[in-house]
Amino acid sequence: MRHSLALVLAASLFPAVAVAQTADDPDTNKDAPPTAPQNLPPAESDSDTQPEVASPAMPPEGLVSQAGVGGITAYGRPGVLELGGSAGFRIGNGFNEVTVSPSIGWFVADNIELTGILDVAHVDTGENDATLFSALVEPSYHLPFNRTVFGFLGLGLGGSYVSELGGGFAMAPRLGANLLVGRSGILTPSVSWQYTTHDLDSDNTDNTTLVAVSSALRLNVGYTVMW
Numbered sequence: 194m195r196h197s198l199a200l201v202l203a204a205s206l207f208p209a210v211a212v213a214q215t216a217d218d219p220d221t222n223k224d225a226p227p228t229a230p231q232n233l234p235p236a237e238s239d240s241d242t243q244p245e246v247a248s249p250a251m252p253p254e255g256l257v258s259q260a261g262v263g264g265i266t267a268y269g270r271p272g273v274l275e276l277g278g279s280a281g282f283r284i285g286n287g288f289n290e291v292t293v294s295p296s297i298g299w300f301v302a303d304n305i306e307l308t309g310i311l312d313v314a315h316v317d318t319g320e321n322d323a324t325l326f327s328a329l330v331e332p333s334y335h336l337p338f339n340r341t342v343f344g345f346l347g348l349g350l351g352g353s354y355v356s357e358l359g360g361g362f363a364m365a366p367r368l369g370a371n372l373l374v375g376r377s378g379i380l381t382p383s384v385s386w387q388y389t390t391h392d393l394d395s396d397n398t399d400n401t402t403l404v405a406v407s408s409a410l411r412l413n414v415g416y417t418v419m420w
Contacts, residue, residue, distance in 0.1 A: 241376075243267065243340035247303045256299070260419040261377035268373060268419055269304045269335050269343065279381065279415025288318045292411060304335045310349055312365070312387070325389070327353040327363040335371060343371035345383075353389045361390040369413075381415035 244267040257272035266273060278295035291314070298308035312327040333347030346368050353363035369383025388408050 243373075246270075246337040246340055256420070258420065261373075263376060267340065268371065268379065269300060269306075269337060271300050271302055273300045274298070274420035275300075275306070275308070275379065275417045276420055277379075277415060277417030279383070279413040281411045281413035283409065283411055288316055290314055290316045290409065290411075292413065294413070294415070296415070296417070298333075298417070304337065304343075306333050306335060306347075307331070308333060308347070308349075310351075310365075312363075314387075323355055323357075325353060325355050327351060327365070327387070327389070329363060329365055331365070331367065333367070341373040345369055345371055345381075349385075355389075363390075364388045374416075377419040379417045379419065381413075381417065383413050383415065385411050385413060387411055 241263040243262060244265055246267050246269055256274050257266050257270065260266040260268065260270070260273045275298040276296075278293065280294070281290075281292040283290040283292070292312065294310050294312045296308050296310045298306045300306045308331040310327075310329040310331055312325075312329060314325040314327075316323050316325065329349035329351035331347045331349035333345050335343045335345040337343050347366070349363070349365035349367060351363050352360055354360045365385050365387045367383050367385040369381055372380040372382075374380050386409070
């Protein structure tokens with residue numbers, strides 16, 4: 194009889210102790226009173242950190258996913274895929290030019306990228322207009338100034354095509370900056386010099402303005418995303 198009574202008392206005592214400990218623990222008790230200000234930890238920002246950028250190294254095979262803030266792979270690391278494009282507008286003496294350039298890039302080594310660029314430029318001289326298509330492969334080097342700002346220099350080489358003129362060689366040196374925006378976005382202002390080798394007949398006076406446009410300085414703003 195005494196043994197049974199002891200078991201009943203023990204079974205009823207231990208849950209009460211556990212409940213009492215939970216009620217007294219301010220970290221688990223939702224009904225605990227507010228903490229005095231002098232006992233609180235100092236206020237500080239709590240945000241995702243930028244992953245570290247790296248010195249040159251050879252890339253792993255394949256593509257890296259989930260690159261950017263909150264991950265372990267930063268912009269410019271091997272395997273990072275960059276997808277997006279740029280647009281530009283240029284006004285010259287007697288002509289206007291609008292350019293759209295979708296692009297896809299892949300970092301083959303730390304801070305070294307190969308980018309495919311499809312450049313479409315529409316030129317309007319008032320009396321005539323033409324559309325210039327260029328397909329370029331651009332190797333570029335991206336120099337990190339900190340974890341969110343890079344400078345870059347690239348040289349695009351490829352071919353171009355204009356109706357009535359045919360195909361030609363295209364070259365486009367490009368200088369600019371990569372500014373990381375949000376988790377995985379990259380804002381890229383740049384300046385480029387687009388050169389094409391389309392030769393015009395000296396008797397073709399209607400297209401004389403297009404000769405100057407085939408060698409033109411452009412200001413572009415691009416936005417891409419790390420994939």
